[in-house]
Amino acid sequence: MTLSEENYLKAIYHLTTVTDADVSTNAIAEMMETKASSVTDMLKKLAEKDLVNYKKYQGVSLTNKGLLSAKMIVRKHRLWEVFLVDKLNFAWDEVHDIAEQLEHIKSEQLINKLDDFLGNPTEDPHGDPIPDAQGRMAKTDKQLLSDLAINQIGICVGVKDSSAEFLKYLDKQAIALGSKIEILAKESFDLSTKIRVNETTELTISNKIANNLFVKVDY
Secondary structure, three states, rough: OOOOHHHHHHHHHHOOOHHHHHHHHHHHHHHOOOOOOHHHOOOHHHHHHEEEEEEEOEEEEHHHHHHHHHHHHHHOOOOOOOHHOOOOOOOOOOOHHHHHHHOOOOOHHHHHHHHHHHHOOOOOOOOOEOOOOOOOOOOOOEHHHHHHHOOEEEEEEOOOOOOOHHHHHHHHHOOOOOOOEEEEEEOOOOOOEEEEEEOOEEEEOOOHHHHEEEEOOOO
């Protein structure tokens, strides 16, 4: 596959994780920041390679071959993120763009050795699951912080928004994977939430922030 084909496959994969329906051409165009006509041309190429199921005006889905290929791209991306953070001391907001370049390395042997070198991690620095060499991923019991009730406590296990801006905001608030977050109060007017982080720091976060933090309820 070309670099562009891999990027499209990964985009379709990410879109399928948030919907049960076929992915629309417009949704792909928005994610790829390109024209719908360009998307259509690419989908035809991917369909010819048996990587997607595509019918005009009906959306697109990944074939079994396409799904495994997409997971292998995601696998490489997330393993490189772990390497950059754990071994080269990059911050978690710095690694996405670098991993975007490294994910296109073709050597399966290199990636498998990288996986072993890192101790076969199951999650990347943002809490996203890493597919193994067969495309299997560990399932995490998680929910959005915004879904928790007052007095409930959640352990931060991931972020929905992995943009550098959001991750830097979390760093300023000392919120990271593993942070203990207790819901103290919710404001009905703007849905902002007062929280306590790691039993020490109290702050108020917007509903947008709460909607982008994944937690595991601490019973």
